[in-house]
Amino acid sequence: MIKNNIKNIRQRILLATERCQRDPTEVSVLAVSKTKTTTDIKQAIAAGQDFFGENYIQEGVKKIQFLDNPSLTWHFIGSVQSNKIRLVAKYFDWCQSVNSVNCANRLNYQRISFQKPLNILIQININNEPTKSGVSLKELLVLAEHISQLPYLKLRGLMAIPALKETYCRQLKIYQKMSEAFQELQNVYTSVDTLSLGTSHDMEAAIIAGSTMVRIGSAIFGSRGQE
Template structure:
């Protein structure tokens, strides 16, 4: 029987080991549970087991999950593609958005964020493999987009998010994650920014991502078990 409490502990131990081998502090790395298409029972078990950060791809499902877990003090991350007509609800109901890849979307999130709330924490999604099937900004356009987003009100630009092609070789995994890390440092220097977040790495490549500086790792079925 899949027990989320056990798998959460195992994943935390894996993060600790990967951080240690890279001479990093594991406390700097957030485990983000990707809860899309998971049952209410599994979400409740995860929250009860101490998971704080939940990542959602689909807005309506996410709002239902938030209602279900309203009694827990959680952080909600939107990590899916963003349609312009969904920005108001995202701005109103989430703490983080990882998948901004257009200035228009960032502007709408800024305008629609309640000024009485803490600024919406935002990452720019990269598409370093230039895949037509995936969202994200190409590396050559990332610096200018970050510069433009940084000047907006009610949101705080925190860093970059990456969903690379699947790579089964550890060295190849590290290479693409290193590109994201180096790009963030370059953008910071070019624009006098202080981005500090790299949202990258899933269950199959988490160790490589941590070795290259990931601060948020996104884990779905490895934590929750098979999706409904």
């Protein structure tokens, strides 16, 4: 099932990129593996999947340690709690949910002993929803400038989790705002190359707007748990 699901996701990406005349290789798939077993993850690996995203730090660390596979790339996509920052810095390759100077400083400090910088995406609260984490677009450039000065972090781009809208057109409009912010950031920082936007439910609109990474959980692993 997982193998076929990954094949279907790649087909959806192909069709979406054809609609907007993009190269399908510009869009990578992050398999959201939270609440999934290592058996599920191994099936995805066998189907060629090598990017995985975890929301819960202790669960993610256990999987990383158990699988012990250097060819895999692990993204932390959950809320970065202050008492778990050391684990994010130690075990993950990317952190997609940086939303403050303090968070960036602490990740940088904890990453000192590693040769490779931790790849960073700034989380944007595109609709300024009070229940969601992330910085506003007005705060973006200040935080990006700060991160760019930290030696053990590498600014790679933006991430957002916009609320699903009633229509495709409304969804696309929100995603285009993210794409514009991403392009502005690319004009300033040569390291910026990743816009993490879109899930199982709305990946087509995200890709057409310019997403370079879609976060796919249920469409790969099934509906057990939440994306």
